[in-house]
Amino acid sequence: MMDALSVVTQLRDLASEPQNREAIVQDQGCLPGLVLFLDHQDPHVLFATLQTMRYLAEWPLNIPTMKNELGMMVSLETLMERSGLPDDINVLSREVYGILSAPPTPAPPSPERERRRNKPQFFLNSSKGKNKSVTLHIQGLDSTDQRGMCEEALLKVKGVISFTFQMASKRCTVRIRSDLPTESLASAIAATKVMSAQQVVRNEAGEECVWW
DSSP states (O other): OOOHHHHHHHHHHHHTSGGGHHHHHHSTTHHHHHHHHTTOSOHHHHHHHHHHHHHHTTSGGGHHHHHHSTTHHHHHHHHHHOSSOOHHHHHHHHHHHHHHHSOOOOOOOOHHHHHHHHTTOEEOOOOSSOEEEEEEEEETOOSHHHHHHHHHHHHTSTTEEEEEEEGGGTEEEEEEETTSOTHHHHHHHHTTSSOEEEEEEEOTTSOEEEEO
């Protein structure tokens, strides 16, 4: 039979993988087991238990279930007040308790939306002062290979803060320092020899048009 440390260590390793966190909390036996482990006398078991709970709490949808688990908050409070424990256990128990007792946060975006939001965007140097956004229509932006070339070209332009691609419309929204000439973006993309860029602007009627 496995001892408590082996069980909770195995669970901690599973919880360290983001894709497992929701399933662990939905499992009927995992949370009651973790609550029991919070009363264990072995500091190693306590620390591994708290690490597991810290991982699980990183998925916001798990927090209400964990918080409402019978004995969870009481056991954490008891653990926080126990004397003679290593500092890392005291710190981690307070951190987990703080996360579970905090006001609820909005549900996270779906993985697909998160991937779309994060994948094409780069943040470079943060800049003081005013910034501006420029939308470019890029001829030749037909594949991820071209996007990679475009990214490399923009990364070389000093004053570029971030950029996001909309591949379907062959566009790139670039956030730049206000003192950077927008023409320098077109020059950088033209230097790839396979793409060219035009700025998308709105006229007085609110219609989009391109120039340069």
